[in-house]
Amino acid sequence: MSAADLYRENVLAHNREPRNHGALDAHTHAADGANPLCGDALRFELRVADGHIAALRFSGESCAITIAAASMLSERVTGLDAAAIAALRAQFDALLRGDPCDRDALGELAAFGELVRYPARRQCAQLPWATLTAALNGAASATTEKDSP
Amino acid sequence: MSAADLYRENVLAHNREPRNHGALDAHTHAADGANPLCGDALRFELRVADGHIAALRFSGESCAITIAAASMLSERVTGLDAAAIAALRAQFDALLRGDPCDRDALGELAAFGELVRYPARRQCAQLPWATLTAALNGAASATTEKDSP
Amino acid sequence: MSAAINPVPFNQAARRADFPLLSREVNGKPLVYFDNANTAQKPQRVIGTVDDFYRRHNANVSRSVHTLGEEATAAYEGTRDKLAQFINAPSREEVVFTSGTTNAINLVAYSYAQPRLKPGDTILVTQMEHHANIVPWQLVCERTGAKLKVAPITPEGELIVERFVELLTPDVKLAAVVHVSNVIGTVNPVAELARACKSRGIPLLVDGSQAAPHLAIDVQALGCDFYAITGHKMFGPTGTGALWAKREHLEAMPPFFGGGEMIRAVSFERTVFADPPHKFEAGTPNIAGFVGLGAAIDYIGEVGIDNIRKYESELLAYATDALRSVAGLRLFGQAREKAAVLSFLIDGVHAHDLATLLDQEGVAVRSGHHCAHPLMQFYGVPATARASLAFYNTRDEVDRFVAALEKVRRLLM
Amino acid sequence: MSAAINPVPFNQAARRADFPLLSREVNGKPLVYFDNANTAQKPQRVIGTVDDFYRRHNANVSRSVHTLGEEATAAYEGTRDKLAQFINAPSREEVVFTSGTTNAINLVAYSYAQPRLKPGDTILVTQMEHHANIVPWQLVCERTGAKLKVAPITPEGELIVERFVELLTPDVKLAAVVHVSNVIGTVNPVAELARACKSRGIPLLVDGSQAAPHLAIDVQALGCDFYAITGHKMFGPTGTGALWAKREHLEAMPPFFGGGEMIRAVSFERTVFADPPHKFEAGTPNIAGFVGLGAAIDYIGEVGIDNIRKYESELLAYATDALRSVAGLRLFGQAREKAAVLSFLIDGVHAHDLATLLDQEGVAVRSGHHCAHPLMQFYGVPATARASLAFYNTRDEVDRFVAALEKVRRLLM
Numbered sequence A, B: 001m002s003a004a005d006l007y008r009e010n011v012l013a014h015n016r017e018p019r020n021h022g023a024l025d026a027h028t029h030a031a032d033g034a035n036p037l038c039g040d041a042l043r044f045e046l047r048v049a050d051g052h053i054a055a056l057r058f059s060g061e062s063c064a065i066t067i068a069a070a071s072m073l074s075e076r077v078t079g080l081d082a083a084a085i086a087a088l089r090a091q092f093d094a095l096l097r098g099d100p101c102d103r104d105a106l107g108e109l110a111a112f113g114e115l116v117r118y119p120a121r122r123q124c125a126q127l128p129w130a131t132l133t134a135a136l137n138g139a140a141s142a143t144t145e146k147d148s149p
Numbered sequence C, D: 001m002s003a004a005i006n007p008v009p010f011n012q013a014a015r016r017a018d019f020p021l022l023s024r025e026v027n028g029k030p031l032v033y034f035d036n037a038n039t040a041q042k043p044q045r046v047i048g049t050v051d052d053f054y055r056r057h058n059a060n061v062s063r064s065v066h067t068l069g070e071e072a073t074a075a076y077e078g079t080r081d082k083l084a085q086f087i088n089a090p091s092r093e094e095v096v097f098t099s100g101t102t103n104a105i106n107l108v109a110y111s112y113a114q115p116r117l118k119p120g121d122t123i124l125v126t127q128m129e130h131h132a133n134i135v136p137w138q139l140v141c142e143r144t145g146a147k148l149k150v151a152p153i154t155p156e157g158e159l160i161v162e163r164f165v166e167l168l169t170p171d172v173k174l175a176a177v178v179h180v181s182n183v184i185g186t187v188n189p190v191a192e193l194a195r196a197c198k199s200r201g202i203p204l205l206v207d208g209s210q211a212a213p214h215l216a217i218d219v220q221a222l223g224c225d226f227y228a229i230t231g232h233k234m235f236g237p238t239g240t241g242a243l244w245a246k247r248e249h250l251e252a253m254p255p256f257f258g259g260g261e262m263i264r265a266v267s268f269e270r271t272v273f274a275d276p277p278h279k280f281e282a283g284t285p286n287i288a289g290f291v292g293l294g295a296a297i298d299y300i301g302e303v304g305i306d307n308i309r310k311y312e313s314e315l316l317a318y319a320t321d322a323l324r325s326v327a328g329l330r331l332f333g334q335a336r337e338k339a340a341v342l343s344f345l346i347d348g349v350h351a352h353d354l355a356t357l358l359d360q361e362g363v364a365v366r367s368g369h370h371c372a373h374p375l376m377q378f379y380g381v382p383a384t385a386r387a388s389l390a391f392y393n394t395r396d397e398v399d400r401f402v403a404a405l406e407k408v409r410r411l412l413m
């Protein structure tokens, strides 16, 4: 299947067995994200210590792109502080736009570079970022509407 | 000029020197007609005796088609009663639609048969009829809007 | 069956060839266009008519007396005659041109409902409505203090008619019902609903967006008060549509948009409005679009709406059977009277992933809420995938669609 | 003059050849199309873009995830970027697509003016407005108890700016002014009016229908609050247009039409609306039309709006001189800043007879009130004939027009 470029093995694997899935007891931050494209919902719960993410979990029913992005994201940002996450998000947004970006810093998340060819699906990969950022900022909810094509 | 078929000599002559033009003292019926296509206005004043038109006059600023039609009409209907006028009007409407009609009965008015090719101008020739009919029916005003293409 | 019933011979392959876009490839595969409920493709006759209009007859219809203006007006107003005939309206003056169904329903909301509604009044809709037949009523309710009531449906996606009728209490000032659901294909028993409304003096608006391309419409036989259609779903150009309404309603309704073409005389002191339908048609309309819509109506007439309905219902039966063979597939909507629209999900697979991966196989389906959030809430899903068929689709396309589905399912499992 | 000022070389004959309709004959004569203020002709690029859209990319823009849907969305939303650039809007989100200027102004009337107006308030317009910039305000005044005030003009057809400014009293809640008159061509000093409005906190709406095809528009330099345009007059398809409005206004305005595409979430209990511009764009838009409008904007850019303006002003001077040579001809409107629109009458000859007889000579002009009754009342005539020129018109056409006028005059005298 030619969509194997987007739905590549590691994306599918993260979708099948998402890392850091579930609820996080005693979280310090949380936010609910919504993708108005389809009504999908995502929840992030975090424990922040000394300004760094000590642990995080996500839940919600979503598409494979959102779940894989959330799963990869959860691994990538553990231990980082808000500034580092914001910098990484900027790299990720550049990736989706097809602009030059630091693929090494993004690690597995670089898989979503294929979304350049799927503008309508970009929000799916952006929802975890929007939700995580909302949680870090103390906001209760986030939507990807503004990011839509 | 190829429009000479519509603007033929007798039409132009009636426009230049309309018959029965002006106001009618001691009229028994009157109505104002408006052509919404252009804002043209026409006024008919009649003296009806024994159900027949004894005299009529028209006034107002209008296009050559309206004036010529009013002028010819004024000559043609003098002496007729409402039923005869209605019958003649039906013939005239058929003429404009290009349907079979009694051209002899219409007399000079048959010149307007050329309006088949000018649907936007038909209202101009219909305005005198609408105004005359309104006056006969005791209505104060008439418009040709419903007759528009 | 016999020539008397179906007088127009139907050559499906020839008809399919009338649609240039259908020969396109997508992602290296021949396109299977199964997103017809979203918008339909256009036959060459429609495309060519629009093209020809711009090349040879383009002019404004605003009462120009020159030749181009008369040609444009004749073509544009000709569509009004065709549309009146297409829906069997008693009179061409009852056909108001709009930019689509959404515009048509909002016109009724602002110009009919708004002046009539007061607190305590209600508008009755159904659980299966499109947002276009919900949100305008919510907005007018907010402005007037009226409320929305919702008639329930069965899990199969059929309106529960007796509940609908029970809800027609004296507080109901308008009922608004979709003729054919864009999500689950249900064909509602509009004539029956109209009778119930009529006997209670309640006007009925019918959202015919999805009906016009698939079945014969007869507003007089249906007995409704308002009927809304949209041109782009009936093989016509985008930006076209119409509201049919009974003359008495149109005459009683105040004008909606102000501007040129809808007036008889304007002064700063007093403005006199034109008669319907022009009273509701302010400004320069989508002239080329409506001329194209006329060609679409001619085209449907030539194909034969009964041929379309018959062919599509056979194709629907075939597709339904084929989908049932897919493991873990859940079909939404199994109404007895149903248009060729199939909403579905595959266990454990999200609708968007389905749609994206099907697209890689050249199959265009829609995924999402289909502008029918409340129906999604009823089924307890955020989104579905939807295959909506037209008479130019084929069994072969259904087979390719199902094969692609199997491939996608295996990939994602 | 120098290449630096006018960088795009302008080949008028080549540009004229871009418009297929202009090679048409009417009544056996080569067409002279002088009805551009009514609607403009379309270049091949626009016609071809619409055609190609229907043939190869047609799909709904409603968030489809399939390839056709993404292509259609990219093309459609691409026009929003182009339009934002064309009028120098600060942001693409401030560009709301409408079916035309009439729709755009009515949107402001219903969604901006209506909630703000109360008895005693006024809206200020001018004596030279098109009905589209009068009647929506009359209707909203009727609904709210507000009143219309009218700024006067000189016999030459210029707005009396000091009177306009004097009328900007605290009761004025909105001023609405045409940028370029469709009847007499006057170009109003919008930037100056906007400054006067702004210093008094009064929002200014500009009806730019006739400006967009003729001169460069920069809404930021103009300093207005709302700017309305219509696509069909700027060489684009019918049924397209836009309202530009400052973001703060769009955010404060409640939604207007309800339906699909303008919501974030719908339930029967609570509906959440999308952000501007989508909040105001309910339903399926005129997709093919807007894709074509993008091509029209590209085309204008290629020709060069400054080339257009310069060429047209020379043609206007030539046509004005030529008309002055016709015995008994009265010209309406002699503003110093004037677009190439010539309204006129010949003594003793009615405008309709002029138009019909000119049409026999292949010359298309409009006759009537031009949707500007109050301006006709100002001049004390029921109707005028109007020749409105575009950059594809030529001096030779002006000569043929004047010759035809002479012929008509002789016939009718």
Ligand SMILES: Cc1ncc(COP(=O)(O)O)c(C=O)c1O
Pocket (backbone or CB within 6 Å): C260, C283, C284, C285, D037, D038, D099, D100, D101, D102, D103, D130, D132, D133, D178, D180, D181, D182, D207, D209, D210, D230, D232, D371
């Ligand atoms: C000055 C002016 N304003 C408004 C309009 C209305 O534009 P539309 O009919 O495209 O809505 C026109 C054109 O008819 C116009 O010339």
Ligand SMILES: Cc1ncc(COP(=O)(O)O)c(C=O)c1O
Pocket (backbone or CB within 6 Å): C037, C038, C099, C100, C101, C102, C103, C130, C132, C133, C178, C180, C181, C182, C207, C209, C210, C230, C231, C232, C371, D260, D283, D284, D285
């Ligand atoms: C059932 C139904 N109603 C209303 C609409 C709205 O039609 P439009 O978007 O053409 O205004 C649609 C299509 O989207 C529909 O399917």
